[in-house]
Amino acid sequence: MNRRVKARALALSLAGATMAAPAFADGAIVSLMSDEDNRILAEFDPRRAAALAAATAEADAAAGATLAQVLAGQALSFDDGYDPSGDWRCRFLKLGGEPAVTVYERFSCRIFDxxxxxxxxxxxxxxxxxxxxxxxxxxxxxYLGARQAADEAPIWFGEDPSRNQIAILTRLDDGRLRLEFPAPLGDTSFDILEFVR
Incomplete structure (x- = not known):
């Protein structure tokens, strides 16, 4: 299956999903995904496996233990009426830089419709x-998003391709959410944004 066919299949899948789950976005933004975006998405699992293997092997004891805690938990369905809306506390873990795992403090995040x-x-x-x-x-x-600095106004995916971010969100059985970036902007190889209530 070539890239154009893959991109079209993904767009149709996402657009169709919104008819069954109106809380999800309408799928129109998928047309803004480039060939590179689609390649990154297709490579999510191998990128994740490589980054986690390297981080686990190289992280210091404290950072490695935190990473293990963040990665714990079983994935749950989003299709059972679950609503993540509300205020969350979130923190980044950045993998593949120096040090091998950097754990940041928690900040405010919000999910809304x-x-x-x-x-x-x-x-x-x-x-x-x-x-x-x-x-x-x-x-x-x-997740199709865009990065901003603290002193910059938020923008949407596609408004400035140099700031585009692609990630996958997982719901966990202990109430957390985990947003994983397979090609983060900057000098790391894989980023994780953990959400807790």
Whole structure:
């Protein structure tokens, strides 16, 4: 299956999902995904496996233990009426830089439905993000967002391609959410944004 066919299949899948789950975004933004965006999404699992293997092997004891805690938990379905809307505390774990795992403090994040779908917005900290969620599968949502600095106005995916972010959101059985970035902006190889109530 070539890239154009893959992109079209993904767009149709996401657009169809919104008819069954109106809280998800309408799928129109998928047309803004580039070939590179689609390649990154297709490579999510191998990128994740490689980054986690390296981080686990190289992290110091404290950071390694925190990473293990963040990665724990079983994925749950988003298709059972679950609503993530509300205020969250979130923290980044950045993998693949120096040190191998960097754990940041928790900041405020919010998930809300703006009428077009669920939106994630990190509202505190030096590095912020805002974007929409789309259904990939029963237990995975696609995040298409954009990074901003604390002194910059938030923008949407596609408004400035140099700030585009792609990630996958997982709901966990202990109430947490985990947003994983397979090609983060900056000098790391894989980023995780953990959400707790």
């Amino acid at each position: 703006d009428g077009a779908g669920w939106v994630i917005r990190k509202t505190e900290g030096a590095e912020r993000t805002m974007g929409r969620l789309y259904r990939l599968s029963e237990d995975r949502l696609l």
